[in-house]
Amino acid sequence: MPVWHEATREWVKQGRLVLLGVTQEQHADRCRLFAQWKRFDWPILHDPINLLEAPAVPIVVAIDEHGIVRAIRPRPETFKAEFLDKTFADDAQPGAPRSAGPPDLASLRRKAEASPGAGAWRALGDALTIWGGPGRVDEGIDAYTRALALDPADKNALFRLGVAHRMRHESAARRPGDFQAAIDAWGRALKLDPNQYIWRRRIEQYGPRLTKPYSFYDWVVQAKAEISRRGETPIPLTVEPYGSELAGPVRDVLADTATPVEPDPKGQIHRDEQRLIEAEVVVVPSPVGPGKAARVHLTFRPSAAHAGHWNNESTPLRVWIDGAEGWTISTRLLEAPQSDRPESDEVRRVDFEVKAPPTAMGTTRLAAYALYNTCEQAGGRCLFLRQDLTIELQAAK
Amino acid sequence: MPKLALALATCGFILGSISRASAASYSPKVGERHPDFTLPAIGDRAPVSLSDFRGKKVLLIQFASW
Numbered sequence: 001m002p003v004w005h006e007a008t009r010e011w012v013k014q015g016r017l018v019l020l021g022v023t024q025e026q027h028a029d030r031c032r033l034f035a036q037w038k039r040f041d042w043p044i045l046h047d048p049i050n051l052l053e054a055p056a057v058p059i060v061v062a063i064d065e066h067g068i069v070r071a072i073r074p075r076p077e078t079f080k081a082e083f084l085d086k087t088f089a090d091d092a093q094p095g096a097p098r099s100a101g102p103p104d105l106a107s108l109r110r111k112a113e114a115s116p117g118a119g120a121w122r123a124l125g126d127a128l129t130i131w132g133g134p135g136r137v138d139e140g141i142d143a144y145t146r147a148l149a150l151d152p153a154d155k156n157a158l159f160r161l162g163v164a165h166r167m168r169h170e171s172a173a174r175r176p177g178d179f180q181a182a183i184d185a186w187g188r189a190l191k192l193d194p195n196q197y198i199w200r201r202r203i204e205q206y207g208p209r210l211t212k213p214y215s216f217y218d219w220v221v222q223a224k225a226e227i228s229r230r231g232e233t234p235i236p237l238t239v240e241p242y243g244s245e246l247a248g249p250v251r252d253v254l255a256d257t258a259t260p261v262e263p264d265p266k267g268q269i270h271r272d273e274q275r276l277i278e279a280e281v282v283v284v285p286s287p288v289g290p291g292k293a294a295r296v297h298l299t300f301r302p303s304a305a306h307a308g309h310w311n312n313e314s315t316p317l318r319v320w321i322d323g324a325e326g327w328t329i330s331t332r333l334l335e336a337p338q339s340d341r342p343e344s345d346e347v348r349r350v351d352f353e354v355k356a357p358p359t360a361m362g363t364t365r366l367a368a369y370a371l372y373n374t375c376e377q378a379g380g381r382c383l384f385l386r387q388d389l390t391i392e393l394q395a396a397k
Numbered sequence: 398m399p400k401l402a403l404a405l406a407t408c409g410f411i412l413g414s415i416s417r418a419s420a421a422s423y424s425p426k427v428g429e430r431h432p433d434f435t436l437p438a439i440g441d442r443a444p445v446s447l448s449d450f451r452g453k454k455v456l457l458i459q460f461a462s463w
Contacts, residue, residue: 001460018450022459028439034462045436053423059459061425069425095430098448216463
């Protein structure tokens, strides 16, 4: 898009052309940061659920003053002569009526409840997911679930259900299993339409490096640094990219050459019985094919119910992963960076990769444990605790 | 950054206000009106429709920052 931004900047300034962006992003603020970095000063709209059903990006369409499409994938070198300088007649058949603007959620719900079809429930899910805000994401998930109960092959509802689960996972209303539910829904959608580039990318974003085409968000660090050097404040990100979102592709899953020292081999560290820290395991993709790779995401979140938080005045969160016969584990000991503050309550994430043996089928369980310094409440008793984890790897052709 | 070439194959196309449940397929055709749609702006979440720009030439760019 920087090409079009540069090529059209003067025409936009002169009012001869409107650049209108639509971003196929789960996180609007990442696009805002990108736009700030590239100095995009034109309107950009957020389409996290791929409402427009773009099969791939980028898509560039030249639309004349009557709303008529005049070029698809126009070429910058001929754009001025073949589009901008031309006067077009209003010579197309009347199209669908103009959009009525943001939908009336109550009216859509009434329609869905009165309708026997999946489409009305999906439309309600779309409206809630785009316009309802985090407070209504539960309703969006429910609407998509109802649509899928009526039409299990509704691939768009499946993809969007995944988006809604991922949204909830990143909100205060998160429920255990939301991230895995997102991955599973995206995987099912992609099975129904394996050529959907955007859905494929969404899974690859969190998937193993073996299937990555490129690093998805490696530009974030550079963008923030350059924006800061310009004397501006970078747009803050609600969810910073981590692990697989930053990792570049590799040709194979390689295990660490040196086996690290297991930190608690005898299991002597007291267990986190109170669950001051809540842990979640997500495998992308699941199931994993025999001989194929998957990325395992481990999320650790201080419990709001117990006012748990990290104690940063000691060793950082570490995770040990036991091996499983035939499986390659990229790294056995992981460590999550911690805050500079003495105490904090942010989400911590680590991820690693596994490669299934060629004969893998069914369920394999990896034993793992996390060790962390946590406190019961701000200023309260601080403890060094262990939490045992089971990572279930499903293998299937 | 995306490095793959655009694959504009025949594909599903749904546009128009999201308040309508009807689904067509996304295959904008030269010489036809582009279906209208309304989506929130990335900054203030204000609703913006393609038809807000009627009377002006528009270059519509769908993209991602990955």
